[in-house]
Amino acid sequence: MTPDDARAAWGRPLPAAPIVLVMGVAGSGKTTVGRLLAQELGWDFADADQFHSPANIAKMTAGIPLTDADRMPWLRTIRTWIDVHHVAERPGVVTCSGLRRAYRAELTGGRPEVLPVFLDGDRDLIARRMSARIGHFFKPEMLDGQFRILERPAPDEHVLVLPTAWSVEKLVDTVVAALRP
Ligand SMILES: Nc1ncnc2c1ncn2[C@@H]1O[C@H](COP(=O)(O)OP(=O)(O)OP(=O)(O)O)[C@@H](O)[C@H]1O
Numbered sequence: 407m408t409p410d411d412a413r414a415a416w417g418r419p420l421p422a423a424p425i426v427l428v429m430g431v432a433g434s435g436k437t438t439v440g441r442l443l444a445q446e447l448g449w450d451f452a453d454a455d456q457f458h459s460p461a462n463i464a465k466m467t468a469g470i471p472l473t474d475a476d477r478m479p480w481l482r483t484i485r486t487w488i489d490v491h492h493v494a495e496r497p498g499v500v501t502c503s504g505l506r507r508a509y510r511a512e513l514t515g516g517r518p519e520v521l522p523v524f525l526d527g528d529r530d531l532i533a534r535r536m537s538a539r540i541g542h543f544f545k546p547e548m549l550d551g552q553f554r555i556l557e558r559p560a561p562d563e564h565v566l567v568l569p570t571a572w573s574v575e576k577l578v579d580t581v582v583a584a585l586r587p
């Protein structure tokens with residue numbers, strides 16, 4: 407994928423202080439890719455999980471999927487992080503599963519500074535990675551529930567969809583190259 411292809415996916419000029427939103431089901435690589443991307447760019451980084459309420463973490467730890475009602479206050483907290491960075495003209499990278507179109511709209515609506523990226527992959531690949539992951543509260547048996555509610559981004563959402571089958575380095579390099587004027 408060329409930088410022009412990636413920028414075409416976003417469908418608008420690069421903002422002065424971009425906020426890259428890295429999305430995907432649990433285990434798709436949001437934290438790994440997002441953190442390294444922020445490090446490469448020297449930008450602030452926030453992982454969506456740090457914004458979950460203790461009740462949400464407890465539910466997921468107990469193997470109970472979140473509901474829309476559970477997610478809305480969490481999405482609004484992530485949106486506040488985006489807005490604080492926008493007002494301060496500070497670029498950043500933030501993750502969020504963004505499983506449904508409505509969730510993504512909560513974070514991107516009216517915010518051209520947000521450059522959305524979706525890490526797409528098949529269940530078995532992601533399940534293998536989650537199984538090798540140690541000490542995370544989100545268990546592989548919860549993954550099917552993520553795919554059940556997943557609404558993959560439509561073209562009109564202008565999301566850069568990248569295969570999580572790529573290496574972390576290739577994913578990061580692709581976004582960094584797209585962000586270079
Ligand atoms: N592109 C990749 N290639 C190979 N392994 C990867 C890749 N991206 C992530 N991983 C590995 O897959 C596992 C899940 O990655 P990570 O925790 O970043 O996903 P996540 O989307 O943030 O998950 P969650 O939403 O549950 O926090 C980790 O063990 C990570 O090292």
Ligand SMILES: O=C(O)[C@H](O)[C@@H](O)[C@H](O)[C@H](O)CO
Nearest residue numbers: 431432433455472503505544
């Ligand atoms: O939308 C959701 O169901 C949640 O965001 C989960 O995906 C967790 O936040 C995370 O992805 C797992 O650690």
